[in-house]
Amino acid sequence: MAHGSTPHFHNQPGVAKIRVGAKEFMCIGALPPFDHPHVFIDMGAADEAVCPYCSTLYVYDESLHGGADPAECVYQSEEILDPEAA
16 A cells, blocks of 8 residues: 555644644554554545544644645654555
C-alpha cells in the first residue's frame, strides 16, 4: 500500500487541537509503539474532525499545505518516506 499521498498525524505532545493542511489524512494517536489503529479521517465539507480513538480535534487550515501546527505532529516513518519499502 502506498502511503505517500495520505498525510499521517500524531498527538504525541498531547495538545488539545492540531491544525492540519489536509482534509483527508490518517491519525495514528501517539508515536509507535504507543500508536492506536491508524484511522482514516475525511473531513468532507467540514473544517474540523475528532479522532474516534484518541479524541484529538483536527482543524483544517489551508495555509499549512499538508503540514500541521504544531509541526512535530506530522508523522514520517521510513515506510512512508520510502515508497519502495511497501
